[in-house]
Amino acid sequence: MSSAEEPLISRQAAPSQDPDPNDETTVHEDVAAAASPTIFIYLLTFSAGISGLLFGYDTGVISSTLVSLGTSLSSRELTALDKSIITSSTSLLALLVSPFASLLADRLGRRRVVLATDAVFAAGSAVQTASTTVAAMVLGRAVVGAAVGAASFVVPLYVAELAPAAFRGRLLTVNVVFITLGQVVAYVVGWALREYGDERTAWRWMVGLGALPAVVQAVVIAFMPETPRWLVLVGRAGEARRVVAKVLGGKGGKREVDATVKAIEIEVREESEGRRLRNSGTGGAASGWKASLQELFGVSRNRRALSIACLLQGLQQLCGFNSLMYFSATIFTMVGFPIPTLTSLVVAVTNFAFTIAALFLIDRIGRRRILLWSIPFMIAGLLLAAWGFSFIKLSTTDSAPAKTPADGAAAVILVSIMVYVAGYAMGLGNVPWMQSELFALNVRSLGSGIATATNWGANFVIGLTFLLLMDAFTPSWTFVLYAVICATGYGLIWRFYPETAGLSLEEAASLLEDDNWGVR
Template sequence: MPLSPKLYTWLVGAFAALGSIVFGYDLGVIASVLPSPSFITTMGPRIKDSNQEGLVTSLLLLGAFFSCPFAGYVADRYGRRWCILVGALIFMLGASLQTGAQNIDYMMAGRFFAGAGIGWLSFLAPLYQSEIAQPSIRGALSTLQQLALGIGALVASWADRSSVEQYSDERQWRLPLSFQLIPVIPLAALIFIFPESPRWLALKGRDEEALATLARLHAHGDIKDPLVNFEYEDIKASIKEANPENINPWKELFTKMHHFRPLALGCILQFSVQMTGVSALQYYSPLIFANLGYDSVQTLRFQSYNSIIALAGELACILLVDRLGRRWPLIVGNLVSCATYAVATALYALYPASVDNTSAHLAFVMMTWIFNLAFSSCIGPLSWAYPILPTHLRAQGTAITSCFAWISNFIVGQVTPIAFRQRGWQYYIAFCVMSFTNAVTIWALFPETKGRRLEEMEDLFKYSSWFVPSHPPRVVNAQKVEKEMREGRLQPGHATEHATDNAFDSPAHKWEDEKLEHA
């Protein structure tokens, strides 16, 4: 019995997310590697300096930052699959250097190359997933990125705990570092078994391959399927209107306001994710919990439980994102983040390790768990599930927004150990304030994208109001849209609302409609 088209598409997207497992694993594993006595001895006295410790952590992010523009070029010129392969090979080099490092310079080089590979893989996974998905499962498929990250973090927490409990020599940190190679090897070996992005094929004029790939993904290979033909004609109409052969995509992103707007929102969204302080908690949990009197074994146990909570949140997001949308979960998640930081800051200030109050210390740990649940179910996954640029600009635009994710992550990773040692609990106030401003910004500027076809995103940002609460675009029913696509009641190249009576509730859109009627 053949797999249903949506299940097949889901499995293809899940395979592409293997690269994100190593991202989550690398984020989690460094927390136990840095305090390992054997690691400190091998790396030498430089590792005891706060700046050097922060650099070992954040070079992963710096590598990802510098690699993203190159990934965007390769993805557009050679295809999504080739880009995934190159990213996997770069990561293998970095992981090998980390595993065999004999001093801090080897470790830093390994972290940088591993980060470069992660930059390629994390950037490509949601882009590829969004380009192969039907509208009704695009949100769920794109959030697989964060689920894979959570799986990697969970495996890292248990690998860390096992190595600390069983070994006291170099195996305590070399074994966990070596395990990060495992998911990438099958990804590199098998990526060409899976289909190329049909939208990239159409962009390159390979129309027959694009149609066949859409049929393979969405209709058991039937190129006469109505849904497949609608998608194909919709993609072609979008590309024809954009005329990508005669434009400079980098210039287009910054000179056309309806392209710059979604680009700016993507950058703001990625920056806002790091301003929740999630990376500070991920990278430096041993330092944080040590200030409350917990030893390394207790900290790793807390992190193991935290990884399970994160995984539950990510699964909930996958199940609900295409029902609840993106906008309000992002707002609510940031408000919960603000509340947990407010409580955690008070607990950290009033009950440090010198105060014998086990209940207060456990309450602080629980605040980090509640924060992690909110982040994993609302904030982290949805930052990758907001594809808002047209096909001919998507790779370059996503590369730029990813750069914002990595550079802000780098800043947090570099500053956190210094800030904790100099400011202590006061450092948390910044994350409390910024989580609140994140919620306000998303409420004001971010329209809902749930259920909309990728090919109509340009119209959404061209015709809707910049201040979203004043004229919010109505929410689209993706299941209804797909039904209308199959029945021929929606024309390729037209906005979904023309068939579903869900108009962009914006004066700009109404003015444009009137102008077209008079033309």
């Protein structure tokens, strides 16, 4: 069983030990491993995954919105700096909110945080729809950023703590599938409204429709339960038993339910005892978030887990992928495609299709291997795009297409971007969001929150600088820069990211305790 298939809510016996037929935990693991996801689990994953749809829709819709605004904001054409600020304001608020969302998820519960993000997202969509100035649009984008920042952290955590062990990697990837589906929907909506709607109000419909999935999710998830681990953590073991029974769907009896909850309770006690011993050794007893920070940064295994998670989350953004999602319609307009939003849809469909492929391959190939196999395709696509851009003279200061006909170069750029996106969807688009597997239970929420903040910090940098880099260094050198970042990331992954397929949690932990970080 790979590390992705290890239960986050139970502890396995070490592989070297013979299973005890009378041990309840062993019995539960056998049932969990054999069972397929129940309808209840699929409903949970769907209801939580709508947050991914919201995230993807917001990422995609801004691309169509930027080429549809005209003089609607502040009665003037937008500059490259205007577009950059409008785009990056979402990432900035997501960066600021995601670490605090981890604390709220521990205090209020995972489910309540998801519900709160729906309300905030709907409010942000309303502000964008009513905007008449650049400043108001930036405010609306920032409010939406607060929602997606919290949701991008808490939804994978919510699914991971509820999903059956044998299907965890697959169900976590479903959330990424929802993100890519949201991008496809955004491009379809953007194209339809731009081609057939009123050009003066089309962009308002684009951003306003984002509130609809938020309302749907709020209604559905209001009837969904909390995760068993959080319920045990706050002393509500009875409710945890009922949730576990629903997860098992009648495939495990009372014995299996009790064994699962008992395993969670043991872990919670071990975490508490371990923290008490460490605090006594330092002469003080920290509490709350201070204790979690001490645990995260004071234990070498946790520091290494955080380093790996932040590396993957940072690389996911610094490779430049979301610059294409945010500005693809702008790029294809400048290159000379007659219907840029429709061309952007081709890229989004590529992303969606290869994310579906990753859904079936991620648990078979392994995290390290799929990254090392897919990143070279990203590098090749970026370098090919840089070569294609060298034949086209364009500027980001307006939306006019390139004045020099270069149909062959435009086709090369489109194909190269599709190759790049396909490689991204197979690896970097998925693996970083499995970050919760790297952390021990007592630092999982905080560590995942910090790693998610790293993602949004890098996203902010990319959104703010992409058009400015295109102007300052030309598109070709901008894409070469992203290729260099991908190559650097490839080297760091090869050196520091161990393959955990087939290892128990204990073995994975021992890998990160080694000076070589477990890479063999």
